[in-house]
Amino acid sequence: MTTPAGGDDPPAGPERREPGQASSDALRRPARAARLVATGLGHSMDLRRWRVLGTVYLRHGSRRVREAFVPVLTASLAAALAYFVSGEILGHQVPMFAPIAAWVCLGFSPDRQLRRVAEMGVGVALGVGLGELLVHLVGVGPVQVGLVLAISALTARFLDRGQLLTTQAGVQSVVIIALPTSMVAEGAIGRWSDALVGAALALLVAAFLPGDVKRRPRRLAQSALDELAVMLGTLTKALRTGDPQLAADALAQGRGSQSVLDAWAVAQRSAAELVRVNPALRADRRVIAELSRAATLADRAMRNARVVSRRAIVAMEEDGASPDIADHVAAIASALHSLAGALEHGDPPEHARTTLRRVAGELAPEAYAHEGWRKQTLVSLLRSLAVDGLQMTGMSSEQANEQLPEG
Incomplete structure (x- = not known):
């Protein structure tokens, strides 16, 4: 059969493939599948995948807010109670470490494991206590900051294997060193007892107010x-x-x-x-x-x-x-x-x-x-x-x- 002049299309029938086209299609399919798997796994992203993940992210974000509402509320109330106990009952003028310790120990998570809360509480109290002790022994300054951080962290590692305890001991000791003495009037025992009050209240909340x-x-x-x-x-x-x-x-x-x-x-x-x-x-x-x-x-x-x-x-x-x-x-x-x-x-x-x-x-x-x-x-x-x-x-x-x- 001859093809009409003028370059018209050939008669309808099975699709004609150039030599090697079938094998080329066979090679392209696995490559395309690999790209789709990669996008599904997050190795490469496009607008479609961002939209899918964005929907999942919004759904999970709303769930996290709902789950955090009650824990944040209880932690806030515990912090307020710690401030009241240190300020009104113990008579401290600026009991800032009491609510800080309560919030640090409880936080916003509903998964309040007792060991974790205890580690945070001991770490806060240890850091405040060591920080106060070294302030009175060696004063304040850059060298003292490094010294108190090293001592607090190593002491915490000796006492327990928990990472949270070591982290909080170091952080709170640095805060004590850097905090102007004019901000508090109760001295070392006052700030240390404030930390103990906050930590103790947090532990009580975690242990005895778990709800359902x-x-x-x-x-x-x-x-x-x-x-x-x-x-x-x-x-x-x-x-x-x-x-x-x-x-x-x-x-x-x-x-x-x-x-x-x-x-x-x-x-x-x-x-x-x-x-x-x-x-x-x-x-x-x-x-x-x-x-x-x-x-x-x-x-x-x-x-x-x-x-x-x-x-x-x-x-x-x-x-x-x-x-x-x-x-x-x-x-x-x-x-x-x-x-x-x-x-x-x-x-x-x-x-x-x-x-x-x-x-x-x-x-x-x-x-x-x-x-x-x-x-x-x-x-x-x-x-x-x-x-x-x-x-x-x-x-x-x-x-x-x-x-x-x-x-």
Whole structure:
């Protein structure tokens, strides 16, 4: 057949490729998948990824403000009470170290571990005491600042291994050296006793006013699992449409949500310490232990979900959409959302367990053998995610693995 003159297009038919074009496309696909994985991991950023991470950041910022409100309020009241005790009861004219010690020890975090509060309190008192002693022995000046800092820090390291104690001892001793003597009239004992008052009140607040020790871990459990469910929801859309960009968005969401999981782990350690030392909270030990186990499993589930997202990017670049696998991911996301509500309110996670058992029973990699090894890999990874979810509902590792089809 001859081509018409004038450079007209050839007749319609299968797309004609230049020699080597097919192999060039095959090379470009892995490179594009690698770039999308990199953006999802945060190694390179674009406007789309900034928008995704910005949404996650705003959501987490609002949560941090809500969580810090009560701790800041209690720390402020403790600081005011410390100022009152030192000023009105002890009769100190400028009891500035009392509220400083109370605030430094309590701070704005709801995770007030007793050891941490005690370290801060001892560090403040030690720094103020050593600073006052050296002021009276050697006076003030640049050399004295270096001397008192070295002595305070080394003394703190001898007394305890805690970093907070050493840091606060050094800081407070330098403050004492640098503080004009005209600002206080009580002398060394006055400022040292002010620091003790603030530290003691902070320790009492941390030990005996914890409120509902289960509330914060439960709220963080709900937030963490909802974040995981949102991530899997985005991944579901990606798998249904075959859009690897959405899978990269899911990966970015997963990375941006790690701070919630970390906060949950810290809250669990704080709650475990409180129920161990406070006899009134003995009844909460079992619940705290269960939430601690769930926190560890949720962190593992998030890591598994990020691996699924990375593999999904490559799979969609090569094989396109996977609506059937998307249905499995959507079911796991729904189960995790239900589990989040159950953990928050202390309800039995029966709905989540039933859904996850059903999904786990459908995750047979050999059923996808005709669709290629990439989809089989996704199904295999989802098996691990389903097992993590089942264990969070209270199943043992053996019981959860029994729900998977053999093969």
